[in-house]
Amino acid sequence: AQSVTQLGSHVSVSEGALVLLRCNYSSSVPPYLFWYVQYPNQGLQLLLKYTTGATLVKGINGFEAEFKKSETSFHLTKPSAHMSDAAEYFCAVRIQGGSEKLVFGKGTKLTVNP
Amino acid sequence: GAGVSQSPSNKVTEKGKDVELRCDPISGHTALYWYRQSLGQGLEFLIYFQGNSAPDKSGLPSDRFSAERTGGSVSTLTIQRTQQEDSAVYLCASSFYGEGWRAFFGQGTRLTVV
Numbered sequence: 641a642q643s644v645t646q647l648g649s650h651v652s653v654s655e656g657a658l659v660l661l662r663c664n665y666s667s668s669v670p671p672y673l674f675w676y677v678q679y680p681n682q683g684l685q686l687l688l689k690y691t692t693g694a695t696l697v698k699g700i701n702g703f704e705a706e707f708k709k710s711e712t713s714f715h716l717t718k719p720s721a722h723m724s725d726a727a728e729y730f731c732a733v734r735i736q737g738g739s740e741k742l743v744f745g746k747g748t749k750l751t752v753n754p
Numbered sequence: 755g756a757g758v759s760q761s762p763s764n765k766v767t768e769k770g771k772d773v774e775l776r777c778d779p780i781s782g783h784t785a786l787y788w789y790r791q792s793l794g795q796g797l798e799f800l801i802y803f804q805g806n807s808a809p810d811k812s813g814l815p816s817d818r819f820s821a822e823r824t825g826g827s828v829s830t831l832t833i834q835r836t837q838q839e840d841s842a843v844y845l846c847a848s849s850f851y852g853e854g855w856r857a858f859f860g861q862g863t864r865l866t867v868v
Binding site: 742 | 809849860
């Protein structure tokens with residue numbers, strides 16, 4: 641069964657520092673992978689997704705993620721954190737076939753310190 | 755509007771009462787999903803609709819939970835005899851295959867059982 645593990649429920653960085661949020665997945669078939677962001681009291685917004693093709697995926701707000709099959713990872717990065725990046729981030733894998741539902745990790749709350 | 759709409763945004767109910775949560779998906783989206791988000795638990799899949807049928811109900815936690823979808827559009831999630839552990843944010847998402855698969859989420863309904 642597909643599953644997603646996000647390492648670190650809380651990550652704190654300084655403004656301007658590198659943001660690295662870790663995500664590892666397990667999947668018996670080639671995965672479709674997603675990162676969503678959730679700002680306080682709001683729904684989920686898609687940051688980026690990997691389906692096929694180029695393994696380095698660029699998303700909104702300067703975020704990017706790299707699919708590494710050998711490491712079963714899809715870590716999210718941003719070179720320089722902004723205060724507005726403070727939010728909760730969710731990694732998800734799509735189960736292909738059947739319901740094609742998204743299976744989510746437990747989320748990582750990002751704090752950006754001035 | 756153009757997005758997924760959920761109502762009410764907040765609901766406080768007494769233990770033992772029934773509640774109905776509504777989701778209006780994006781027009782033309784055939785797939786609809788309900789998720790539950792509890793503190794520290796990430797997003798838990800509840801049920802998936804394709805059109806008006808629900809081929810995957812595997813996430814419904816008990817027989818107190820049910821959902822229906824009519825006209826291939828609006829969906830209602832009903833929780834009977836609510837319990838305090840039902841307190842959570844209930845998120846609805848809809849999806850389509852055009853331009854690659856992606857799911858769009860509503861803002862959620864925050865349910866508090868007192």
